[in-house]
Amino acid sequence: MIKLENVSKIYRTGTFGGKLLPAVVDVSFDVRDGEVVSLIGESGSGKSTIGKMILCLITITSGKILFDGVDISTLRKGDLKNYYYNVQGIFQDPFSSYNPIFKADRIFSIIRQEFFPKIKDSQWNKKVDSSLKAVGLNPDQVLNKFPHQLSGGQLQRFLIARALLLDIKFLVADEIISMLDASTRVDVLNLLAELKSKGLSILFITHDLSLGYYISDRATILYRGCIVEMGDTKKIYFDPVHPYTKMLMASVPRLDKKWEKVEVELKAKQAEITEGCVYYERCKSPHKNKKCAFQRPELVEVSPDHFVSCYL
Amino acid sequence: MSLQIKNLVVYYQTLSGYVKALDDVTLSIRDGEIMGLAGESGCGKTTLGNSLIRLEPPMKYIKGDVELDGEKLPIWNSSQMNVFRFKKISIIPQYAMNALNPTIKIGKLISELLSSRKFNYKKIKPELERRLDLVELTHDVLSMYPIELSGGMKQRMVLVLSTLLDPSLLIADEITSALDVSTQKAVAEMLVEFRNRKIVKSMIVITHDISILYQIADSILVMYAGKLAEKASTDVMINTPRHPYTKLLISSLPKVGVRYAEKKLSGIPGNTPLLLDPPIGCRFRDRCPVAFDRCFKEPPFIEIEKDHYIACWKECI
Ligand SMILES: Nc1ncnc2c1ncn2[C@@H]1O[C@H](COP(=O)(O)OP(=O)(O)O)[C@@H](O)[C@H]1O
Ligand SMILES: Nc1ncnc2c1ncn2[C@@H]1O[C@H](COP(=O)(O)OP(=O)(O)O)[C@@H](O)[C@H]1O
Ligand code: SF4
Ligand SMILES: [Mg+2]
Ligand SMILES: [Mg+2]
Numbered sequence: 001m002i003k004l005e006n007v008s009k010i011y012r013t014g015t016f017g018g019k020l021l022p023a024v025v026d027v028s029f030d031v032r033d034g035e036v037v038s039l040i041g042e043s044g045s046g047k048s049t050i051g052k053m054i055l056c057l058i059t060i061t062s063g064k065i066l067f068d069g070v071d072i073s074t075l076r077k078g079d080l081k082n083y084y085y086n087v088q089g090i091f092q093d094p095f096s097s098y099n100p101i102f103k104a105d106r107i108f109s110i111i112r113q114e115f116f117p118k119i120k121d122s123q124w125n126k127k128v129d130s131s132l133k134a135v136g137l138n139p140d141q142v143l144n145k146f147p148h149q150l151s152g153g154q155l156q157r158f159l160i161a162r163a164l165l166l167d168i169k170f171l172v173a174d175e176i177i178s179m180l181d182a183s184t185r186v187d188v189l190n191l192l193a194e195l196k197s198k199g200l201s202i203l204f205i206t207h208d209l210s211l212g213y214y215i216s217d218r219a220t221i222l223y224r225g226c227i228v229e230m231g232d233t234k235k236i237y238f239d240p241v242h243p244y245t246k247m248l249m250a251s252v253p254r255l256d257k258k259w260e261k262v263e264v265e266l267k268a269k270q271a272e273i274t275e276g277c278v279y280y281e282r283c284k285s286p287h288k289n290k291k292c293a294f295q296r297p298e299l300v301e302v303s304p305d306h307f308v309s310c311y312l
Numbered sequence: 313m314s315l316q317i318k319n320l321v322v323y324y325q326t327l328s329g330y331v332k333a334l335d336d337v338t339l340s341i342r343d344g345e346i347m348g349l350a351g352e353s354g355c356g357k358t359t360l361g362n363s364l365i366r367l368e369p370p371m372k373y374i375k376g377d378v379e380l381d382g383e384k385l386p387i388w389n390s391s392q393m394n395v396f397r398f399k400k401i402s403i404i405p406q407y408a409m410n411a412l413n414p415t416i417k418i419g420k421l422i423s424e425l426l427s428s429r430k431f432n433y434k435k436i437k438p439e440l441e442r443r444l445d446l447v448e449l450t451h452d453v454l455s456m457y458p459i460e461l462s463g464g465m466k467q468r469m470v471l472v473l474s475t476l477l478d479p480s481l482l483i484a485d486e487i488t489s490a491l492d493v494s495t496q497k498a499v500a501e502m503l504v505e506f507r508n509r510k511i512v513k514s515m516i517v518i519t520h521d522i523s524i525l526y527q528i529a530d531s532i533l534v535m536y537a538g539k540l541a542e543k544a545s546t547d548v549m550i551n552t553p554r555h556p557y558t559k560l561l562i563s564s565l566p567k568v569g570v571r572y573a574e575k576k577l578s579g580i581p582g583n584t585p586l587l588l589d590p591p592i593g594c595r596f597r598d599r600c601p602v603a604f605d606r607c608f609k610e611p612p613f614i615e616i617e618k619d620h621y622i623a624c625w626k627e628c629i
Contacts, residue, residue, distance in 0.1 A: 042492035151583055181352040182352065182522070182561060182564055183560070183579045184579055184580075185564070185566070186564045186565075186566060186577045186578065186579045187579040189566065190572065190576065190577070190578075193572040193573075207492060209568070210523070210565075210566050210567065210568055211566055213566070213568050213569065213570070213571065214570060214571055214572055214577075215571070237568055247494060248493060248494065251493040251497040253497070253523035253524045253527050254523060254567065254568055255522070255523050255550055255562070255565060256567060258526070259497060
């Protein structure tokens with residue numbers, strides 16, 4: 001479905017773009033047909049940047065992203081439109097995707113103008129109805145309302161419904177439930193899981209580890225733009241190998257277990273660009289050595305479908 | 313008893329009428345207790361915290377009493393509260409650090425705050441530095457501007473700042489919410505450390521994230537739509553809650569080890585009521601799976617077992 005090959009993104013910052021900020025560094029992973037992959041990492045680790053590159057919202061500095069084998073950076077006009085017919089993204093704050101002075105369902109008419117200019121009213125209404133029902137909304141209750149008349153959960157489902165109008169194959173879901181309350185979060189998670197069972201592939205971006213486990217087949221742990229560990233979700237959560245993943249898993253507040261005493265190295269203020277392991281500064285592993293500081297460890301398969309970037 | 317609240321009612325005054333954000337709150341917090349305050353957004357957590365220390369318009373005091381260490385707090389009178397604020401009762405407001413003046417260095421900020429309360433910065437500085445060590449901040453933060461600090465550093469800084477005069481009660485409103493898991497854990501554990509060292513006697517830790525409370529709180533209070541729903545010790549609350557709302561809320565939380573394919577969780581159908589015109593009787597009624605006739609009357613918040621309080625007709629017959 002989607003395949004990233006050695007993808008990097010370097011932002012130019014500073015007054016004249018003089019400073020380079022490597023936000024994503026040499027990242028390779030794929031999301032297969034009908035699969036949910038979680039992309040997990042703390043804020044600033046490059047998750048959204050990866051999502052935006054997949055959605056062609058920003059350019060790729062180096063490397064390639066392939067959709068069904070086609071390099072997405074070569075897509076123009078008609079092909080790009082066709083790409084968006086298959087691939088859509090939804091972002092964190094549902095409220096910011098709506099203009100408060102228009103009715104919430106305006107987001108549907110925009111899709112109609114763009115992708116279905118010739119469709120008949122009756123046919124279109126049917127399509128909207130079935131797509132709303134697919135996300136568990138009652139069309140009579142939610143159509144013709146202003147954004148403030150709907151809840152965060154309803155607005156987020158509206159956005160998913162919009163994506164479904166296009167019959168998409170791949171969804172980038174960037175922190176889409178972080179803003180929601182506990183009682184509606186799980187409904188949106190269940191919805192994603194149902195869509196997956198109907199064949200949709202999803203890149204599920206989150207900084208909240210307790211959410212990643214519930215629906216994802218595989219998980220990718222990102223630290224400062226680099227993948228430090230990835231593979232089978234169960235292995236990542238219950239048998240983490242990388243010191244960073246271990247620390248993350250030990251920090252998750254769980255309802256079945258109290259926190260153990262693990263040393264948490266508080267995040268450095270501004271990390272330097274390094275040739276070595278990106279986690280070197282914060283790493284508390286007793287096996288940490290000089291090599292870690294100068295040469296970045298490669299991702300190595302430590303067991304079937306379990307990759308780790310650490311000398312151990 | 314460190315804090316006692318009796319029949320507290322605080323509304324918001326709006327053009328369309330009163331928003332009944334805090335209705336008839338009665339509860340007490342013991343010396344040394346860390347009470348977690350949880351519930352969905354808009355249920356009144358921040359309103360309860362703010363009522364105890366800075367009840368300002370559009371908030372409107374309707375009735376009720378608050379006592380701290382046996383002394384009555386004049387919460388309805390902002391200027392009389394000055395005597396208590398920061399010294400006896402302190403709050404880390406939601407989004408605290410973003411509210412600080414960005415053009416003043418942190419050390420100067422603290423010194424101004426202290427002198428406004430007639431305390432001497434120089435005298436307190438050695439203790440201030442010990443506290444910075446305690447939260448693992450280097451002393452040079454005092455010569456930095458607020459924006460130079462990361463999210464976790466900011467929260468640790470406000471923790472030190474708000475507890476500098478050893479208040480009896482600290483209210484921490486969503487201080488771990490915007491942080492990454494590892495920083496979240498560190499900050500949450502520092503709260504416990506401040507209590508253990510008796511820097512503050514008791515705390516109200518407000519968060520929508522119940523799993524954090526499970527880690528650090530002695531007791532948990534759950535609110536729903538401006539009313540208290542249930543309060544009990546942390547273990548009872550998580551493992552054997554009795555209020556229908558608390559039960560549904562806790563069972564809806566995704567847990568590590570639980571997958572959709574193996575065990576499907578469910579949310580709570582329906583929406584929280586608008587507090588401008590809340591339903592009569594139990595405010596959870598139209599979402600409650602076990603509601604019955606009696607729920608059209610308001611359920612009282614009563615102690616059904618030692619230290620276990622609940623407002624539900626079904627559970628108190
Ligand atoms: N448009 C931009 N210009 C410059 N730097 C950016 C831009 N967008 C993001 N960054 C930086 O790139 C890094 C990764 O950001 P992001 O992908 O948003 O992380 P995440 O989604 O994991 O929080 C951060 O250091 C961020 O400050
Ligand atoms: N300034 C205000 N004016 C009117 N209503 C308000 C105001 N602030 C909060 N409210 C309302 O009071 C209720 C409780 O809000 P709040 O205490 O902030 O909830 P929480 O902290 O639990 O999310 C909500 O219904 C909210 O809409
Ligand atoms: S009082 Fe009635 S409606 Fe309210 S929670 Fe109890 S049973 Fe449900
Ligand atoms: Mg992001
Ligand atoms: Mg609040």
